[in-house]
Amino acid sequence: MLPSYYEFYNPVKIISGSKALDNIPYELELLNAKRPLVVTDKGVENAGLMKVFLDSFKNSGIEIGGIYSDVPPDSSNSVVKAIAKIYREKECDSIIAVGGGSPIDTAKGVNILVTENSNDLMEFEGADRLKKPLKPFIVVPTTAGTGSEATLVAVIYNEEKNVKMEFISGYLLPNLAVIDPRMTETMPPKITAATGMDALTHAVEAFTCLQKNPISDAYAFSAIKIISHNILNAVKNGKDQKARLNMANAATMAGIAFSNSMVGAVHALGHSAGAVAKVPHGVAMSVFLPHGLEYNLEKIKDSLGELLLALSGPEIFAATPKEKRALKFIEDLRRLQKQLFDEASLPMTLKDAGVTEDMLGTIATKAINDGALMMNPEEMSHEDAMKVLKKAF
Numbered sequence: 001m002l003p004s005y006y007e008f009y010n011p012v013k014i015i016s017g018s019k020a021l022d023n024i025p026y027e028l029e030l031l032n033a034k035r036p037l038v039v040t041d042k043g044v045e046n047a048g049l050m051k052v053f054l055d056s057f058k059n060s061g062i063e064i065g066g067i068y069s070d071v072p073p074d075s076s077n078s079v080v081k082a083i084a085k086i087y088r089e090k091e092c093d094s095i096i097a098v099g100g101g102s103p104i105d106t107a108k109g110v111n112i113l114v115t116e117n118s119n120d121l122m123e124f125e126g127a128d129r130l131k132k133p134l135k136p137f138i139v140v141p142t143t144a145g146t147g148s149e150a151t152l153v154a155v156i157y158n159e160e161k162n163v164k165m166e167f168i169s170g171y172l173l174p175n176l177a178v179i180d181p182r183m184t185e186t187m188p189p190k191i192t193a194a195t196g197m198d199a200l201t202h203a204v205e206a207f208t209c210l211q212k213n214p215i216s217d218a219y220a221f222s223a224i225k226i227i228s229h230n231i232l233n234a235v236k237n238g239k240d241q242k243a244r245l246n247m248a249n250a251a252t253m254a255g256i257a258f259s260n261s262m263v264g265a266v267h268a269l270g271h272s273a274g275a276v277a278k279v280p281h282g283v284a285m286s287v288f289l290p291h292g293l294e295y296n297l298e299k300i301k302d303s304l305g306e307l308l309l310a311l312s313g314p315e316i317f318a319a320t321p322k323e324k325r326a327l328k329f330i331e332d333l334r335r336l337q338k339q340l341f342d343e344a345s346l347p348m349t350l351k352d353a354g355v356t357e358d359m360l361g362t363i364a365t366k367a368i369n370d371g372a373l374m375m376n377p378e379e380m381s382h383e384d385a386m387k388v389l390k391k392a393f
Helices: 018-029 042-046 051-057 077-089 101-116 189-208 214-236 241-261 265-277 281-312 313-321 322-344 357-367 371-375 382-392
Strands: 013-016 038-039 066-067 096-101 138-139 153-158 161-167 176-177
Touching: 018 051, 018 138, 018 176, 038 077, 038 101, 042 051, 042 096, 042 241, 051 096, 051 322, 066 077, 066 176, 077 101, 096 101, 101 138, 101 153, 101 161, 101 241, 101 371, 138 214, 138 241, 138 281, 161 214, 161 265, 176 241, 189 214, 189 265, 189 281, 189 322, 214 241, 265 281, 265 357, 265 371, 265 382, 281 313, 313 322, 357 382
Parallel strands: 013 176, 038 066, 038 096, 096 138, 138 176
Antiparallel strands: 153 161
16 A cells, blocks of 8 residues: 655666676766765775775776774764865875775765865764755775665764764665675685575565554565575575675665665664763674564564565465464574574574673663654564564674
């Protein structure tokens, strides 16, 4: 059924496929940019991916203005400020993020500061605080999970307040997302599993949250189907370029979906567990997803039942009575979790992820104040959050 009103917006140009990187110099010229600053991290550099990336600029006439390769796993406002200073000193005119969620979100933060000529990221926290287009911005994802290459959201850690700040604006959408399977081949099995579950969570929450709409539903449904068919192959054989490319495309599609329909309790809890206990985001999503779905079950039964077709295929969907499809989805999701634990040691509980019981209260407090809860089908109190956390522990 169509909602009475919805909005959908995603102007990101997507280039996907073998040697897609080779198109970047031409795309920069189209954006009238000639001196990009590259934002990445040590993992990308140590995996040899920067060489693959830089090779695409040979004989192009494009000069790399600078490379910042020290982005930490949970980037912060101080890191963003430091990179913005380099951008100005090197007289750059554009930004290319090469990496996973942290380098991409960091680059989005840098773009805010250099465009607004500011040193205070806090000025722009929240939704729709940006009032003009940002500098040309290209993203090359090296993980298949965050979908940040196609979202209008950035999450950046505030060191002073010990919280993750959210920035939401159509101006944060990159001009171009470049999906090249060579850039995800070096991901180890555990990170492949975690980022894959991150993408799956984006798609499932997008399909079941209050702001769902038929266009985001189409992206989310397809993303879940592609992930279910490819995640185990990508985990087992990282050199499988077909599985890698499929997972990267699914992550982008899930990013487009949730960028328009938003997410819910799973993300609120995940953001908070990340801030309090440094749980990697993909790990948190994997741990919380079945518990979040169970919490929302009465409100999302029909939508979740539809997703059984995407996750488990037509035979299982047809053989499962309509009233049992939502529970079957959660059952099959847990089976996938177990397979990823067996293949890649992906944690299935908060305890396995390094959370201690004394942290749960603080995580609950932060979760119920997280913006992701705005579109969750069920309201969540501190007591409710504690119940979910204890089940996930």
